[in-house]
Amino acid sequence: MAKSGVKFKDTVAEYERLRGEISQRKFLPVYLFMGEEAYFIDSLGDLLASTVLNEAERTFNQIVVYGRDSEAGQVINLCRQMPMMGSYQVVIVKEAQQLKGIEKLSLYTSKPSPTTILVICHKEKSVDKRSQLYKSILAQGAVLESVRPRDYEIAGWLTQFIASKGCTIDSKALAMLTDHLGTDIAKISNELDKLLIGLPEGTTRITDLHIEQNIGISKDFNNFELCKAVVTKNAERALQIADHFARNPKDNPLLVTILALFGQFREIFRINYLRWLSRHKGVPFPQDRELMGILKMNNPYALGELKQTSALWDNRKVFNILGLLREYDAKSKGMNSGGASDGELLRELLLKIFLQ
Structure with missing residues (x-):
């Protein structure tokens, strides 16, 4: 398969666009989140899982299946069911890269039901862009290709991510984080969530001392x-x-x-x-x-x-x-x-x- 031409900045831009649409309840019938970087895939999948239906509706109309335990025909049958209550049912396929006969999903995604929202979370690699499955989802819904950042891209993303939480971060603290955690965005976001919870109330500036106290990286020896x-x-x-x-x-x-x-x-x-x-x-x-x-x-x-x-x-x-x-x-x-x-x-x- 040809190497993807999608860059990290493209992933971030598309992620923000889809996140905005979903938050505004502008839903599409099918979503494909695919690629090596799990953070964006999990984040959008979780957002759809918590946004489309309210808590009571989820009991009857939200179904989560795992690729290793299912096959394409079962997913199609679920998607063709009518919702028991409300306007939608949500079918989420996690670890879809392990789904047996995944290409057969194109039989459904070429003409998806207007009352079902299908969410395909395909990690570790991308669906073949030459396939009918990919083309049909692109035509009927949305595709996010989630690529990992290069080492020089992570600091910029991390600064913006922290800003979205209402904080800033010193250059030394930023370097300590990126050196220690690398470019694994899922790992970085988990560590940052724990750090932000542990900050004293009213703190908006993250320093090297905060990194040392909350993540365990020495501020003097790094x-x-x-x-x-x-x-x-x-x-x-x-x-x-x-x-x-x-x-x-x-x-x-x-x-x-x-x-x-x-x-x-x-x-x-x-x-x-x-x-x-x-x-x-x-x-x-x-x-x-x-x-x-x-x-x-x-x-x-x-x-x-x-x-x-x-x-x-x-x-x-x-x-x-x-x-x-x-x-x-x-x-x-x-x-x-x-x-x-x-x-x-x-x-x-x-x-x-x-x-x-």
Whole structure:
């Protein structure tokens, strides 16, 4: 199957559109929520489950089936039933990627009942877009293709998500969250829900201290602080953090640390290259707004710090450091590591960086 052309920003835009329509009770006869990122699939599925029918109607007119325990013919028969009370019945198929004969659903989705709302939650992968099932749902209802964000996209989404909850988040707290939780939006949203519940009443600004207290990530010993120490050439502080990581390897995976460092030096390299173009080729150095777009950043304060620290590094050395990080990325995966522990590899890597 051809690779999907849908990007994370497309998923977010379509999710917000559908969420708005459902909240306004503008329903379609069939919905297909599909793809690798479970958060958007579960969120829209849960919204339909709680919005279409009231609590009393759900008892008689809302049916949830699981793909592994059913087959397409049974789902079609359910969808063709009349609601016992009210205007609609809702049929929700969870884990639809396991549904036997799922393609046969096209016999129903090509001409869905006006009194049934069918919700298909198809995780882990997408339905073949060349299939009659996909085409019929696209024609009669709505499709959300839920793709996972890239590492540089998660911070922007997370900032907006927190803003939707009436809060803001400091840049350090944001970095601590993304470094620790990666790009798993479902996991991030669960942790954030717990954090927001635990915040003191009236708190609208999330800080590194809140992250430490509620999620258990140290505000002093984390990848944000390590990267800051390295790019400002504070070897003593960087090695102190590395020692902490070595004592707590499960909480501080070497691969995540290397990715964080690689991201920092990659951006330093790009800024320094733009400076070189400006000095030697007469190309205007980008204004901050344009530069944030180039670097895919959304925090002016973080951009200011990055511009300051990049001036401390010569790009020939940065190029060598990026090579070192690629080498130690392989070692973190067990290639030519010589049996060294993650803590030993990190310390060795940092010493080589500071010797550049």
